[in-house]
Amino acid sequence: EAQVTQNPRYLITVTGKKLTVTCSQNMNHEYMSWYRQDPGLGLRQIYYSMNVEVTDKGDVPEGYKVSRKEKRNFPLILESPSPNQTSLYFCASSLSTGYGNQPQHFGDGTRLSIL
Amino acid sequence: GQQVMQIPQYQHVQEGEDFTTYCNSSTTLSNIQWYKQRPGGHPVFLIQLVKSGEVKKQKRLTFQFGEAKKNSSLHITATQTTDVGTYFCAGDNYGQNFVFGPGTRLSVLP
Numbered sequence: 001e002a003q004v005t006q007n008p009r010y011l012i013t014v015t016g017k018k019l020t021v022t023c024s025q026n027m028n029h030e031y032m033s034w035y036r037q038d039p040g041l042g043l044r045q046i047y048y049s050m051n052v053e054v055t056d057k058g059d060v061p062e063g064y065k066v067s068r069k070e071k072r073n074f075p076l077i078l079e080s081p082s083p084n085q086t087s088l089y090f091c092a093s094s095l096s097t098g099y100g101n102q103p104q105h106f107g108d109g110t111r112l113s114i115l
Numbered sequence: 116g117q118q119v120m121q122i123p124q125y126q127h128v129q130e131g132e133d134f135t136t137y138c139n140s141s142t143t144l145s146n147i148q149w150y151k152q153r154p155g156g157h158p159v160f161l162i163q164l165v166k167s168g169e170v171k172k173q174k175r176l177t178f179q180f181g182e183a184k185k186n187s188s189l190h191i192t193a194t195q196t197t198d199v200g201t202y203f204c205a206g207d208n209y210g211q212n213f214v215f216g217p218g219t220r221l222s223v224l225p
Binding site: 035041109 | 157159205213217
């Protein structure tokens with residue numbers, strides 16, 4: 001089954017404790033992206049990747065890191081989480097992006113609470 | 116930077132009534148996509164519009180892309196309780212970035 005898998009689905013942690021949210025897709029998609037969703041603000045892009053070893057900042061990259069060492073994986077790293085990073089996070093992938101944009105497929109989401 | 120706005124933010128309708136959400140971009144878009152997110156779920160792709168003035172239909176849903184490619188609308192005829200959720204538009208600024216609107220949350224009263 002074609003899907004985007006995120007782990008964990010839920011996480012409660014404390015300020016400053018490094019954490020990683022994994023994202024994996026099995027559709028051989030080139031483009032992957034991370035979003036955070038907050039009430040009233042919709043989906044805001046954190047980082048995106050056009051292909052392996054290529055990553056770019058989205059609209060709200062501060063406090064986050066990503067890597068794209070393999071085509072299928074795109075982990076989101078919070079080196080020193082803070083309470084303002086409490087949010088619902090979505091990973092998404094698409095065949096490509098840019099001109100001739102393709103639909104994005106979303107994972108089920110990860111709800112992070114930073115105390 | 117590019118901004119995408121949606122109105123209304125919330126809409127409550129009686130089952131059977133029509134519903135429309137509007138999407139406006141600060142810049143010209145190469146294409147626009149619409150997504151639906153059910154409560155507790157993730158966004159799911161509905162449709163993509165590419166051409167100026169394009170109109171597409173999916174059963175009771177009608178999508179339009181403005182002539183200037185800066186605005187779009189989603190119209191639902193005779194809403195049903197299964198239409199409940201948040202509807203997002205998302206615009207592609209010719210490959211420079213991809214921005215989601217804040218969404219319109221639809222409630223349908225039976």
